Amino acid sequence: MLSLGFLLLSLAIGPGSPTPAADARSDTLRRFGLDPSSSLDSRVTTTPPSVLKMFEELGGPAPTPHALTPEEKQQLAEALAALSPLQRRVLGQRLRSLSFLDGMPNTALTSTVNPDGAYKLFDVTIRAGVFRQTVSEWLTEKERGCYDDSASPLSISIEAGSKPAIVYALLHEATHVVDSSLHVTPAPAAGGTTPAAPEPTAFTRGVWVDAATPESRYRDPLLVSACFRPGGKVRPIADAPAVYGALARTPFPSLYGSRNWYDDLAEFVALYELTQTLGQPYRIVIRRGAETIFTDEPMKSSLVLGRAASVKELLTTPSPRGQGGTSPAPPPSPEDVAPRTIPP
Numbered sequence: 001m002l003s004l005g006f007l008l009l010s011l012a013i014g015p016g017s018p019t020p021a022a023d024a025r026s027d028t029l030r031r032f033g034l035d036p037s038s039s040l041d042s043r044v045t046t047t048p049p050s051v052l053k054m055f056e057e058l059g060g061p062a063p064t065p066h067a068l069t070p071e072e073k074q075q076l077a078e079a080l081a082a083l084s085p086l087q088r089r090v091l092g093q094r095l096r097s098l099s100f101l102d103g104m105p106n107t108a109l110t111s112t113v114n115p116d117g118a119y120k121l122f123d124v125t126i127r128a129g130v131f132r133q134t135v136s137e138w139l140t141e142k143e144r145g146c147y148d149d150s151a152s153p154l155s156i157s158i159e160a161g162s163k164p165a166i167v168y169a170l171l172h173e174a175t176h177v178v179d180s181s182l183h184v185t186p187a188p189a190a191g192g193t194t195p196a197a198p199e200p201t202a203f204t205r206g207v208w209v210d211a212a213t214p215e216s217r218y219r220d221p222l223l224v225s226a227c228f229r230p231g232g233k234v235r236p237i238a239d240a241p242a243v244y245g246a247l248a249r250t251p252f253p254s255l256y257g258s259r260n261w262y263d264d265l266a267e268f269v270a271l272y273e274l275t276q277t278l279g280q281p282y283r284i285v286i287r288r289g290a291e292t293i294f295t296d297e298p299m300k301s302s303l304v305l306g307r308a309a310s311v312k313e314l315l316t317t318p319s320p321r322g323q324g325g326t327s328p329a330p331p332p333s334p335e336d337v338a339p340r341t342i343p344p
Contacts, residue, residue: 021118021119024117024118024119025119027119028114028117028118028119028120028121029119032096032113032114032121034096034121036092036093037092038092040080040088040091040092040095040098041073041076041077041080043095043096043097043098044068044076044097044098044099044100045097045098045099046065046099047063047065047097047099047100047101047123047125048096048097048099048113048123050111050113050123051099051109051111051123051125054109054111055104055105058105060105061103062103063101063102063103063104063105063127064101064102064103065099065100065101065102066100066101066102066128068100068128068131069131071131072128072131072166075131075164075166075167076166076170078163078164078166078167079164079166079167079169079170079171080170082163082167082170082171082273082277082278083170083171083174084269084273084314084315084316085316086178086313086314087171087174087175087177087178087314090174090177090178090181090182091174091177093181094120094121094122094177094181095121095122095123095124095177096113096121096122096123097123097124098123098124098125098126099123099124099125099126100125100126100127100128101125101126101127101128102127102128102129103127104125104126104127106127107126107127107130107138107142107169108124108125108126108127108169108172108173109124109125109126110122110123110124110173110176110177110180111123111124111125112180120180120181122177122180124170124173124174124177126166126169126170126173130164130165130166130169131164131165131166133164133165134160134161134162134163134164134165135160135161135162135163135164135165135167135168135274135280136157136158136159136160136161136162137165138165138168138169139158139160139165139168140156140157140158142158142256143156143158143255143284144156145227145234146226146227146228146234146235146243146255147234147235147236147237147239147240148234148235148236148237149237152236152237152238153288153289154237154238154240154286154287154288154293155237155286155287156237156240156284156285156286156287157285157287158282158283158284158285159281159282159283159285160274160280160281160282160283161274161278161280161281162280163274163278163280167274167278168270168274171269171270171273171274172266172267172269172270173266175265175266175269175270175314176262176266178314179262179265179266183201184201184203184265184311184314185201185203185204185211185261185262185264185265186198186199186200186201186204186211186261198210198211201310202310202311203261203264203265203268203307203310203311204261204264205310207251207261207264207307208261208264211260211261211262212229212230212259212260212261214250214252214258218249218250218251218252218258220246220249220250222239222242222243222246223243223246223247223250223252223255223258226243226255226258226259228255228256228258228259229258229259240286240294241286241293241294243255244284244286244294244296245294247296247298248296248298248301250303251301251303251304251306251307252264252267252298252304253267253268253271253272253298253299253304254267254271254298265311268304268307268311269311269314269315271298271299272299272305272308272315273315273316275299276299276315277315277316281297282297282298282299283295283296283297284296284297284298
């Protein structure tokens with residue numbers, strides 16, 4: 001199995017005889033008119049018809065184009081600056097378009113421009129509403145959708161700081177592009193299907209059996225039936241402490257990340273960058289009225305952070321950007337972080 005390091009090296013092959021991969025790359029870039037040296041903000045454009053067609057096929061009201069305001073352009077600039085060097089490099093080589101829509105039924109969509117191509121390009125489409133929320137507001141809204149809190153004194157909040165939600169959304173989607181390009185999770189078989197017994201990667205080994213099935217020790221019924229998974233359900237909010245207690249016994253960074261290995265990776269990278277690089281908190285808090293009855297901080301867990309070494313190429317040095325030229329530091333080892341502790 002090719003290592004991520006080898007794949008990174010393959011992106012920077014020096015002059016020499018063209019390889020089939022190099023030919024496929026240049027042919028694809030020429031065909032779609034993509035200049036890899038162009039800035040990422042120059043890729044902001046109207047949503048391609050192929051993406052709009054996907055929403056038409058879902059039914060429901062059609063999303064509408066959104067033109068960025070000056071304030072939103074500033075938020076987007078902050079989000080692009082928050083990407084890791086590898087994310088920026090791969091997006092530079094693979095991102096055809098970045099667009100924004102009002103009225104999307106989901107938050108974001110990363111779609112392949114040329115699914116049958118040997119060198120794939122991607123479109124990223126994001127719901128413009130994220131510009132009006134902080135990361136905390138957006139993640140709280142998303143998480144609350146998993147619970148019925150009618151006639152209950154309980155409430156759930158995600159405390160993740162005051163950065164614009166676009167920062168988190170773009171970190172997540174950029175990771176999907178990197179994963180689809182470099183196969184940080186196991187590569188699909190021919191035709192886009194997942195092999196019955198895929199060879200694990202460093203990130204999935206010991207955690208996932210296949211794309212949607214965790215290893216048995218992490219296969220808790222409360223997580224398998226969570227609302228984010230296919231066939232999952234909305235639970236009474238009284239079940240929330242048990243749900244997050246089950247999550248705390250796993251290496252998954254979030255409930256959404258427990259749904260499949262693609263989102264496990266995207267959530268891990270986004271939350272690592274948010275907490276370790278941008279210095280923001282990430283707490284799951286359940287309250288009864290004003291009383292806090294449950295708190296968990298997944299990105300302080302040795303079980304979660306112990307996975308950082310397997311994707312270190314995707315991560316940024318854990319020091320705030322813009323505060324001097326510190327040398328990149330390696331991700332923490334399991335011995336460097338505290339075990340997950342949960343109040344009763």
